[in-house]
Amino acid sequence: MPPRPPQPPWTPPEETPPAAAPPPRSRRLLLGVGAVVALVVALGAPTADRYLFYKSGRPSPTVHLAEPGQTLTYEHVSWKSAIEPTTAPPGSRHNTPDKQWLKITVTRSATDDTGAVLTAKPELKLKDAGGRTWMAEIYEDNTPTEKHEVGKEYSYLAMAVVPAAVGKEVQLNLEPNITYRMDTPTEKLFAPDEENLDKDRRNDVIVFRR
Amino acid sequence: MTATDQRPAASRRRRAPARGGGSKVLGAIVGLALAAGAVGLQTLGLSADEMSMPLVSAGDKGEEVATGRFTIRVDGVKTAKSIRVADKTAVTGNVFLVVETSATVPQEPLKIRPPVLVADDGRRFDTTDKVDRSKTLANVWSQPGWWTSGVFVFDVPADALAGAKASFVAPTNAFYSEPTLPAAEVDLGIDEAAAKQFAAAPQDVYTLGEKK
Amino acid sequence: MTEPSGAPSTPKRPVVVPAIGLVILTAVGVTALLGGLDTTPDKPPPQMAAGQKIDQGLYETEFVEARITVQRAASKFAEDRRYLDILFKVTNKSDTTIPTGMGAGSTGAGTGFARTLIKMTPEIKSQWGAQAFIPSGEDGKSSQLHPGVPSNVTVRYELDKAAQAPPEVALSLSKLEKTEHPLFRTTNWMPVEKEDPFTRKRTIEALYTIKAPVKQEGAP
Numbered sequence: 001m002p003p004r005p006p007q008p009p010w011t012p013p014e015e016t017p018p019a020a021a022p023p024p025r026s027r028r029l030l031l032g033v034g035a036v037v038a039l040v041v042a043l044g045a046p047t048a049d050r051y052l053f054y055k056s057g058r059p060s061p062t063v064h065l066a067e068p069g070q071t072l073t074y075e076h077v078s079w080k081s082a083i084e085p086t087t088a089p090p091g092s093r094h095n096t097p098d099k100q101w102l103k104i105t106v107t108r109s110a111t112d113d114t115g116a117v118l119t120a121k122p123e124l125k126l127k128d129a130g131g132r133t134w135m136a137e138i139y140e141d142n143t144p145t146e147k148h149e150v151g152k153e154y155s156y157l158a159m160a161v162v163p164a165a166v167g168k169e170v171q172l173n174l175e176p177n178i179t180y181r182m183d184t185p186t187e188k189l190f191a192p193d194e195e196n197l198d199k200d201r202r203n204d205v206i207v208f209r210r
Numbered sequence: 211m212t213a214t215d216q217r218p219a220a221s222r223r224r225r226a227p228a229r230g231g232g233s234k235v236l237g238a239i240v241g242l243a244l245a246a247g248a249v250g251l252q253t254l255g256l257s258a259d260e261m262s263m264p265l266v267s268a269g270d271k272g273e274e275v276a277t278g279r280f281t282i283r284v285d286g287v288k289t290a291k292s293i294r295v296a297d298k299t300a301v302t303g304n305v306f307l308v309v310e311t312s313a314t315v316p317q318e319p320l321k322i323r324p325p326v327l328v329a330d331d332g333r334r335f336d337t338t339d340k341v342d343r344s345k346t347l348a349n350v351w352s353q354p355g356w357w358t359s360g361v362f363v364f365d366v367p368a369d370a371l372a373g374a375k376a377s378f379v380a381p382t383n384a385f386y387s388e389p390t391l392p393a394a395e396v397d398l399g400i401d402e403a404a405a406k407q408f409a410a411a412p413q414d415v416y417t418l419g420e421k422k
Numbered sequence: 423m424t425e426p427s428g429a430p431s432t433p434k435r436p437v438v439v440p441a442i443g444l445v446i447l448t449a450v451g452v453t454a455l456l457g458g459l460d461t462t463p464d465k466p467p468p469q470m471a472a473g474q475k476i477d478q479g480l481y482e483t484e485f486v487e488a489r490i491t492v493q494r495a496a497s498k499f500a501e502d503r504r505y506l507d508i509l510f511k512v513t514n515k516s517d518t519t520i521p522t523g524m525g526a527g528s529t530g531a532g533t534g535f536a537r538t539l540i541k542m543t544p545e546i547k548s549q550w551g552a553q554a555f556i557p558s559g560e561d562g563k564s565s566q567l568h569p570g571v572p573s574n575v576t577v578r579y580e581l582d583k584a585a586q587a588p589p590e591v592a593l594s595l596s597k598l599e600k601t602e603h604p605l606f607r608t609t610n611w612m613p614v615e616k617e618d619p620f621t622r623k624r625t626i627e628a629l630y631t632i633k634a635p636v637k638q639e640g641a642p
Contacts, residue, residue, distance in 0.1 A: 050389035057383055099356070125319075132354040135319045163355040258607040301559040304571065326518075333569040336519035340564050365564070367571050 061205045068209050075178040075199075076115030079122075080107040081208045083172060086159075100167030102126070104136050104158040106174065108143070109151055116148045120177035124158050126170040127207075134170070136160035147182065172208040264379050264393035271399040277392035279380045280320060280352060284396045285359070286310040289371075289408040290416035293341050293363055300340035305412050307364040309376055309398065313352040323381045324348045327364045328395070330373030338365035345418050361418060368409035372402050467594070470630050478538055478629075480520070480598040480611045481567075484511040486574070489637035490587045501583070506546060506636065508539070508577040508593065514567040516611070522565045525551035526577050535567060538613070539577055540626055541594040546579040553578055590635050594628035 066072035071080045086103040088095040104124060110116040121143075124136035140157035148154060162170050179199050269275030271284045288308045293300045300306075313322045324337040324346065340363075343349060347360025362376070379393040400408065470476055476483045486509035493503045512535055514520050523534020526542070536554040546552070554577045555563045567573055581587060598611040616627040 047389060054388045093358075094356070131317055133318050134353050135351050161353075258603070259609055262608070298562075299559070300562055332517050334518045335568050336566060338564065339566055340558055340562055365566075366568065 059201055059203045061203045064204065064206045066206055066208045072206055072208075073111055074176065074204065074206060076110060076112055076118055077176065078109045078111055079174060079176070079206055080153075081105065081172050081174065083170075083208075083210065085167060088161075089159075094161045098164050099161050100164040102136075102160045102162065102167065102170070104160060104172060106156045106158065106172075107153045108148075108155075109153045110148045112150060116150050117181045117183045118176075118178065119143060119148055119182045120180035121156070122177060123175040124156075124160075125173045125175075126160050126162055127173050128162070128166040128170050132166075133173070134160050134162045136172070169210070171210055174206040174208070176204060176206065178202065178204065261389075264391040266377070266393045266395050268395045268397070270397045273396075275394040275396055277380065277394050278316075279318070279392050280313055280315045280322065280378075280394070282322070282378050282394045282396060283312045283357070284309055284376060284398060285312055287398050287400065287408075288416060289412040290414070291412045292415050294415050294417045295342055295345050295419055298342075299415070300338070302338075302340070302365045304365055304367045305371075305409060306338070306341075306416065307366055307371065307374075307408075308416050309362045309364070310359070311347050311362055311376075312357040312359045313347060314357045315352050315354055317354060319351045319353040320381055321349065322347050322352055323379055324362055325376040325378040327366060327370070328375045328377050329366075329370035331370075333370060334377075335364050335366050335370065337362050340365060341418065363418075368405070371400050371408050372405035374398050374400055467628050467631050470632050472632075472634060476595065476630050478595060478597050479600070479614075480514070480516055481535060481538065482513040482515055483538075483595070485509075485593075485632050485634065486511055487637060488591050488634050490581075490639045491578075492639055504581040504583075504585075504587070504639070506579040506581055506587065506591070508542075508579075508591070510535075510575045510577070511572055512567060512575045513572045514569050517569050519569065520567045522554035522556060522567055522573075522575055524553040526554060526579075534565075535575060536577060538596045538598065539593060540596050540613075540628060542579075543592040544588050546581065546585075548580060587638060588636055589638075590633065593632040593634075595630040595632070596626045597629040 064072060064074055066079070066081075071078050073079075082105045084103050084105075086101045088099070088101050094101070104126075106122070106124065108122075110118070121138060121141065124138065126134045126136055136158040137160070138156045138158045142156065143154040265277075267275055267277050271287065274281050274283045287310070290306045290308060291301070293306050293308070307327065309325070311322070311325075324343070327335040327337075329335065337343075337346070337348075346362050347358070348362070350358050350360055352358045366374075375395050375397050377393055377395045380391050382388045382391055470485060472485050472487060474484065476485070488506065488508050491505045491507045493505070495502050512522075514535075521534035523532055523536035525532020526536040526539040532551050534554065536552065539552075554575050555565050556567075556573045556575055558564050567575070596613045599614050600609055601612045602609050613626045614629060615624045617624050
């Protein structure tokens, strides 16, 4: 509850002239509206405050669209992807015909020296038209642990399971990490990064259309 | 309670065309009653601890209990004296309560957070750390379109069994706390007789990690 | 001190007032030299014996024993490790599970039950403070104190290879109280503190002390 503003002690008014007519209807209406507004604000303000705080840590995504087969360059790195159907690995928990396994290849290349050190693994998800989302897990990482070579292509291989019905429809959603630099000294890893403060607040998603 | 404060002010204005002493007394009584009501309502206000509690959907064992973010179904409940995971065996002086759980989500995939066992007397037990968390449902992505099954294991005294519920709270970002997180609370359906049975005759070994 | 009003020549009054003043000054001075009124040494916290129940607010605790434990090396290349183990029987009196914690001996910086062990003499230094756990079965361990369940907690200090095992240890335990956050009004269990009247510095108060011999390696 918000703190109540201090209220002056109420003193009964002196006898007002008896000539006053009953309050006009509009004033009574105003009073009612005031009460409703006060109630809404009293309940809504703390909720809105808490929601805004929560949202400050989880901004809405900014979508960057990549046309089928096209490369998209964002924040010093070029991204490309391909999705192909595949069969369930033996012994998997998802090997029924209502599920479709997909093999995803993501290719990255640095466009400049900054891109060469932004080497963090992206997060991969698949999304259908209705917004339902599935995880794609990277099982093969062909990127080097050291600095990337500018212009050279490196790949990640990932697997995902989706319902067979949406196997041809789901689009790859790639969330790049645009702040982690592999050349950051270890002791500075947890220091607040003034330069990247704005970038830290971003939530970028590259959507590869099919 | 800003809304209720408005009323004494309203009654003051209505008092202007006073007809006599009687209505003045009546007005005073009504005013006092409203003021008392406003004070009384304050006690219904939620404390800070209560404000941070989740928004609960309740259900029973075997039912699908849906929250906006995930749906939980408790398929079965068992007790055991020991839990075998791979070549390791966890033991207890109390009893292991194994909650066989399935989960799915409507939209966003998530990993179900280990539930809390809420005993009838209000005690809240975390899942046991004697069983590797990676072998529980907490380590598997629950995704849209199908159910994912696994277990959660509690290490509890026998007197916590009867009437126990499992409370599943949605996972959240630790730094930016979220107001009114959704939660599913499932009554495990253990009555007094079942609790006695569970406590008296637990399985010797419950083996984890084997698909059934 | 009443005097006849008609005796202006006697110098009585001018002597009495400074004399009283001097006495007061001396008294204050002596008190100050002795360390003031408030700083007489605090009553030492009650000494607890093994098997006695201690009310730590959040926990009901019983000291069991202190002993040296040796973990034999698993292979020829590893080395034996020696530990000083302090054994307690602890019941969590809240209604939620609490970690046994770590950081014993670090004056409040630790977590869980371990942080209530605020001091041990002799001090055994380690990077993170001692760790507390509940042994379970042959090699299993848990770090959870479930509500209302009495558990055997071991607080373990690793001893250096060269270090002599202490013959005796003295332990100081704090007490936790349920307190409300002044601003957010949320409730939390906080250690009972005392305030230094001059520096206003607050420190965690040792409410119980335990002195016990250390059972040496090989002793029954």
